[in-house]
Amino acid sequence: MHTQAISPWAAAIADKFNDQDLPNIYQKIIGNYTYSVHNIGDSLWLIISWHSGGRIAVRMAYSPNSDIRITRLTEKDGQVTFYIDAVIGSYSVRLEMPVDNQIPVLRYTTTLKPVADLFIPFWPRDIIALNKDGNEKQPGGKIHASQWGTRTGFVYFSMERPQSGSVYYVQNLTALADYCQETETSGADTVGGQWPELGFALPPAVKKPLPASKEFIISDGFLALSEEVPADELKMSRQFMDLLAAIYLRLPLPKTQYRDWQDITNKCLNDLVNSHGCWSHADGHDYLNAYVSDYDTPPEIMVQLAVLLPLYEYSLWSDEEIPAVKKIIDGLSAFYDKELGTINRWLPALVDELDESEEQLKPYVMDAWYLHHPMVNLARMALDGDKITRKLFLDSLEYMIKVAHRFEYKWPVFYDMRSLEIIKGNKQPGQGGEGDVAGLYAFVMLHAWDLTKDDRYLNEAKKAAKSLLGLGFDLFYQANNTALAAKAMIRLWNITKDKIYLDLSFLCLTNIFRNMQLWDCNYGYGKHYSTFFAVFPLADAPYTAAYEEAEVFACIHNYLELAADEDLPESVSLLLAEFIRYIVERVAYYYPPNLPKEILSEEVKMGKVDPDLWIALEDIHDGWEKSGKVGQEVYGAGVAFGIVPRHYLKVPGQEFLIYCDYPVTKFTKKGKTVSFDVRGDSRLTCRMMIVKKDKQALPEFKVYQKGEKEKLELKGKPAKRNLEFTVTGNSKVTVTWG
Numbered sequence: 156m157h158t159q160a161i162s163p164w165a166a167a168i169a170d171k172f173n174d175q176d177l178p179n180i181y182q183k184i185i186g187n188y189t190y191s192v193h194n195i196g197d198s199l200w201l202i203i204s205w206h207s208g209g210r211i212a213v214r215m216a217y218s219p220n221s222d223i224r225i226t227r228l229t230e231k232d233g234q235v236t237f238y239i240d241a242v243i244g245s246y247s248v249r250l251e252m253p254v255d256n257q258i259p260v261l262r263y264t265t266t267l268k269p270v271a272d273l274f275i276p277f278w279p280r281d282i283i284a285l286n287k288d289g290n291e292k293q294p295g296g297k298i299h300a301s302q303w304g305t306r307t308g309f310v311y312f313s314m315e316r317p318q319s320g321s322v323y324y325v326q327n328l329t330a331l332a333d334y335c336q337e338t339e340t341s342g343a344d345t346v347g348g349q350w351p352e353l354g355f356a357l358p359p360a361v362k363k364p365l366p367a368s369k370e371f372i373i374s375d376g377f378l379a380l381s382e383e384v385p386a387d388e389l390k391m392s393r394q395f396m397d398l399l400a401a402i403y404l405r406l407p408l409p410k411t412q413y414r415d416w417q418d419i420t421n422k423c424l425n426d427l428v429n430s431h432g433c434w435s436h437a438d439g440h441d442y443l444n445a446y447v448s449d450y451d452t453p454p455e456i457m458v459q460l461a462v463l464l465p466l467y468e469y470s471l472w473s474d475e476e477i478p479a480v481k482k483i484i485d486g487l488s489a490f491y492d493k494e495l496g497t498i499n500r501w502l503p504a505l506v507d508e509l510d511e512s513e514e515q516l517k518p519y520v521m522d523a524w525y526l527h528h529p530m531v532n533l534a535r536m537a538l539d540g541d542k543i544t545r546k547l548f549l550d551s552l553e554y555m556i557k558v559a560h561r562f563e564y565k566w567p568v569f570y571d572m573r574s575l576e577i578i579k580g581n582k583q584p585g586q587g588g589e590g591d592v593a594g595l596y597a598f599v600m601l602h603a604w605d606l607t608k609d610d611r612y613l614n615e616a617k618k619a620a621k622s623l624l625g626l627g628f629d630l631f632y633q634a635n636n637t638a639l640a641a642k643a644m645i646r647l648w649n650i651t652k653d654k655i656y657l658d659l660s661f662l663c664l665t666n667i668f669r670n671m672q673l674w675d676c677n678y679g680y681g682k683h684y685s686t687f688f689a690v691f692p693l694a695d696a697p698y699t700a701a702y703e704e705a706e707v708f709a710c711i712h713n714y715l716e717l718a719a720d721e722d723l724p725e726s727v728s729l730l731l732a733e734f735i736r737y738i739v740e741r742v743a744y745y746y747p748p749n750l751p752k753e754i755l756s757e758e759v760k761m762g763k764v765d766p767d768l769w770i771a772l773e774d775i776h777d778g779w780e781k782s783g784k785v786g787q788e789v790y791g792a793g794v795a796f797g798i799v800p801r802h803y804l805k806v807p808g809q810e811f812l813i814y815c816d817y818p819v820t821k822f823t824k825k826g827k828t829v830s831f832d833v834r835g836d837s838r839l840t841c842r843m844m845i846v847k848k849d850k851q852a853l854p855e856f857k858v859y860q861k862g863e864k865e866k867l868e869l870k871g872k873p874a875k876r877n878l879e880f881t882v883t884g885n886s887k888v889t890v891t892w893g
Contacts (some may be wrong), residue, residue: 209319282354466794534602594640681778732835835884
């Protein structure tokens with residue numbers, strides 16, 4: 156029988172702890188878990204034991220080939236701290252025990268003060284899975300997902316032999332900023348491993364040493380524990396979100412600041428409309444470039460519609476006519492390919508100008524999502540009464556259905572639009588094609604059903620949705636498309652009340668959260684911008700991107716509106732609201748005027764980067780890399796236009812706005828009173844502001860908040876010209892004025 160290969164270090168530790176008489180220096184039984192701490196000479200270990208016999212060993216301190224000596228141990232308020240002397244320096248290890256028996260979460264934080272400048276060429280991972288005490292066989296388990304690149308430093312796994320439960324481990328990489336800064340190392344790819352040796356390994360310091368006589372955090376680990384091994388991907392996605400939320404409540408969260416998005420939006424609108432680098436003229440119409448000053452690539456319909464929709468939303472919110480809206484709409488019909496009976500990605504009149512330098516830059520080569528995404532946006536305009544977009548949408552439906560049937564709802568990456576032959580089937584070898592396109596297609600079909608009331612389209616949506624089953628964490632191809640798929644699933648749940656669609660919506664959300672960055676890169680160039688809760692556009696993308704983040708943001712808002720009357724799991728409500736709270740502060744860093752010029756890349760792949768232009772960069776990188784390498788994406792212009800209508804609540808007839816950085820629903824006004832529901836979780840808070848529209852003094856306000864128990868009056872504090880309040884999540888807020 157084949158067994159999993161293991162390292163000598165894992166084998167030695169498994170042998171060491173396969174001994175019932177091994178003494179401990181600390182032990183605690185809390186709920187159904189036993190926690191014991193052992194000093195074995197070169198390492199300080201925490202052993203976590205399930206009642207079923209499964210165990211994991213967590214290495215809290217390590218000093219190669221030396222005896223570590225516990226000089227002092229203190230215990231207070233659920234925290235036990237170990238003070239250690241070792242050859243390489245002095246350690247302190249603070250262990251915070253679980254306080255919630257429902258989802259136990261523990262934290263250990265290790266600091267090191269080197270005795271000399273210290274190179275660290277190797278550091279072992281900090282978790283090893285163990286079998287039952289006295290059982291020499293290797294434990295069996297499964298790693299469901301782990302960190303890739305600079306995403307959250309996590310590993311999520313289950314103990315299957317003996318069947319014990321699951322663990323979600325997060326390394327708070329924000330805490331390692333000083334270490335990374337001094338050693339010029341990165342938090343990328345530091346958490347993962349192979350069964351049974353998992354967890355975090357300190358990035359090797361071989362370029363610059365860790366300086367002596369200064370204290371550094373070298374680990375800040377969190378573990379959420381469960382006694383359940385998920386039976387399938389749907390249960391796995393629920394457990395993923397529940398365990399992540401439990402850890403999130405214990406994480407040290409970065410502070411946010413209010414961004415004046417009205418001012419940013421005015422600057423963006425001015426530069427979008429008036430910058431020659433944003434526009435090209437082709438075939439008798441003006442079209443938006445994909446990137447600033449990229450005149451070589453023919454116009455793309457996705458680019459036009461990606462800007463049109465948020466620009467149109469903003470025009471409705473502001474009650475202003477924006478001429479660029481009509482200009483974009485007037486050029487859309489030219490994208491219809493009469494020969495194929497569908498819209499094309501590229502302007503057909505200029506398709507021969509493609510340079511064919513990449514697969515997708517060839518005539519009639521379609522990247523699967525590029526057909527569906529424009530169709531979603533055409534439908535949204537059509538549902539609002541626009542005749543041009545309605546005709547384009549309806550005229551392209553049959554072609555789209557033909558493609559779906561050809562690929563049996565499993566889309567490849569690239570295919571030939573004429574022959575429907577597959578050009579590139581898999582995103583990576585063995586990983587399948589664009590899994591989330593089935594959800595995107597379902598969303599298109601739901602819009603077709605909305606427009607026509609033809610049940611054929613509803614049935615197509617159902618078939619496509621169920622094809623997502625079995626994809627697990629491979630469902631994700633592109634972040635915004637996975638978010639649109641989540642919206643499609645929650646809509647199908649609303650229509651049918653078939654629980655499979657609700658569960659599939661959670662699976663889509665889980666895929667998005669698996670591709671987020673829950674830490675701040677505060678080293679190198681990263682000191683100048685925030686990365687906390689950033690979304691990566693692709694599963695293997697090395698950077699975060701403005702356009703995909705803006706669309707995920709809008710989709711999460713819409714998802715919560717569609718689920719306004721649903722009892723979402725606490726974990727889902729909490730994490731979605733917190734994502735929104737951070738994105739409305741963080742995405743302002745995509746605009747070059749908000750960044751020091753020295754962090755912008757001198758080499759740009761597409762067009763050029765104008766550091767004074769309020770058009771978002773495509774790419775923000777790890778702190779040791781410059782950003783803006785790809786270019787300034789005109790199609791990411793929707794960032795600001797999407798934020799203002801969703802976070803600035805207009806009060807009819809009044810000279811003030813109400814801003815909230817959590818998503819809100821059910822906004823109503825009666826006389827001189829408005830009320831709305833704040834989403835999220837009651838254990839966390841958000842920022843609400845009364846924002847002045849002109850120079851007149853604000854009236855007197857009374858603000859009340861009603862949570863699960865009592866109604867409270869909130870006191871505001873001045874914030875420049877505005878008034879700021881701290882509001883609890885999952886509450887109803889009432890604002891009155893005199």
